[in-house]
Amino acid sequence: MEFKDLDPILHNELRLKIMAALDSLDNADFAYLKSVTKATSGNLSVQLTNLEEAGYIKVTKSGEGRGSHTVCRITPRGIRAMKDYQRTLMQYFSK
Amino acid sequence: MEQFDALEVIARTRGKVDLDSVPTGGKLFPLWGWLAAIVYSLEFLLWQLLHQEWCLWLWVLIPAVGIPLMILSIRKDRDRTHMRTRESRLVLDYWIFAACVFGLGGFLFGFTGVYEVVENPLMALLVGVGAFITGGAMRFRPMIVGGLVGAAIGVCSFALQGDLWVWQMLAFVASAAVALIIPGHLYQKSVKDGI
Numbered sequence: 001m002e003f004k005d006l007d008p009i010l011h012n013e014l015r016l017k018i019m020a021a022l023d024s025l026d027n028a029d030f031a032y033l034k035s036v037t038k039a040t041s042g043n044l045s046v047q048l049t050n051l052e053e054a055g056y057i058k059v060t061k062s063g064e065g066r067g068s069h070t071v072c073r074i075t076p077r078g079i080r081a082m083k084d085y086q087r088t089l090m091q092y093f094s095k
Numbered sequence: 096m097e098q099f100d101a102l103e104v105i106a107r108t109r110g111k112v113d114l115d116s117v118p119t120g121g122k123l124f125p126l127w128g129w130l131a132a133i134v135y136s137l138e139f140l141l142w143q144l145l146h147q148e149w150c151l152w153l154w155v156l157i158p159a160v161g162i163p164l165m166i167l168s169i170r171k172d173r174d175r176t177h178m179r180t181r182e183s184r185l186v187l188d189y190w191i192f193a194a195c196v197f198g199l200g201g202f203l204f205g206f207t208g209v210y211e212v213v214e215n216p217l218m219a220l221l222v223g224v225g226a227f228i229t230g231g232a233m234r235f236r237p238m239i240v241g242g243l244v245g246a247a248i249g250v251c252s253f254a255l256q257g258d259l260w261v262w263q264m265l266a267f268v269a270s271a272a273v274a275l276i277i278p279g280h281l282y283q284k285s286v287k288d289g290i
Contacts, residue, residue, distance in 0.1 A: 006101075011101065013099045013104055016101060016104050016105065016108075017104055017108045020104065020105045020108035020109055020112075021108050021109075021111075021112050023109075024109050024112045024113070024116075024180075025112060025116075025178050025179065025180055025181070026178075026179045026180060026181045026183070026184040027178065027179050028177060028178035028179075029177050029178065031177050032115075032177030032178040035177070036108060036111055036112065036115075037108075085101075086102075086105065089101055089102055
C-alpha cells in the first residue's frame with residue numbers, strides 16, 4: 001500500500017501551528033502568532049519567511065523599528081496545502 | 096521527518112484561536128447609537144420649532160463627531176488587537192458599506208429633495224441589518240433580536256410619507272435605541288461580568 005508523502009513545508013510543528021492559526025483567521029499579527037505558538041521571536045520570524053517563500057502566507061510589514069507591525073494572512077495556495085496535508089494525514093489513519 | 100502528532104497540533108491551535116476569537120465592535124455600538132439618537136432627536140425638535148431646511152442637515156454631525164471618537168476608541172484598543180476573524184472582517188465590510196450609503200445618500204437625497212422620502216427609513220433598515228449581522232458574528236442574541244426589530248422599524252417607517260415624514264426621524268431614533276444602544280450596553284455589561 002502506497003502512502004502519499006506529507007508536505008515537508010507543513011510537516012514541522014511550528015510551521016503547522018502558524019498555518020493552523022492563520023487557516024482559522026482572516027489575518028493575525030506577529031505578536032498574536034507568537035502568543036499562540038509559544039515560539040521565540042527569532043524562530044517564528046524564520047518560519048514565517050519559509051512559509052512566505054513557499055507562497056503559503058502573505059506577510060505585510062508596516063512602519064519601521066520598534067513601531068513596526070507585521071501582519072500575516074494565509075494565501076489560497078496555503079489553504080489548499082493545508083487541506084491536502086490534512087487529507088493525506090487522514091489517509092494514513094484510514095488505511 | 097519530524098515526529099509529532101500533527102492532527103493534535105492542528106486541533107489544539109484551532110481551539111486556542113477559537114477561544115481568542117471573541118469579535119470586538121460591541122463597544123462602538125453605544126457610541127454610534129447615542130450619537131444618532133441625540134442628533135436625530137435634535138433634528139426633529141428643531142424642525143418642529145423652526146421649519147428651516149438647514150435643520151435637515153444636522154445629520155452631518157454624526158460622522159463629524161463620530162468618526163474622530165471612533166478613531167480615538169480604536170487607537171486605545173490597538174495594542175490589544177492582534178488578529179481578525181473572517182466574521183469580523185465581514186462585519187467591518189458591511190459597516191463600511193452602510194457608512195458610505197449613509198454619507199452619499201445623505202448628500203444625494205438632501206440636494207435632490209428626496210431626503211425626507213427615503214434616507215431615514217433606509218438608514219434605520221441598514222443599521223438594523225448591521226446589528227443583526229454583527230450579533231450573529233458575535234453570537235450575541237440581544238444584538239440579533241435588536242437588529243431584527245431595528246430593521247423592522249426601518250421597513251415600517253417607509254410608510255411614513257407626506258405630512259407624516261417628520262416622524263421618520265423618531266422612527267430612526269427608536270431603531271438606533273433597539274439595534275445599537277440597548278444591545279451595545281448589554282454586550283459591554285456581559286463582557287464586564289465575564290459572560
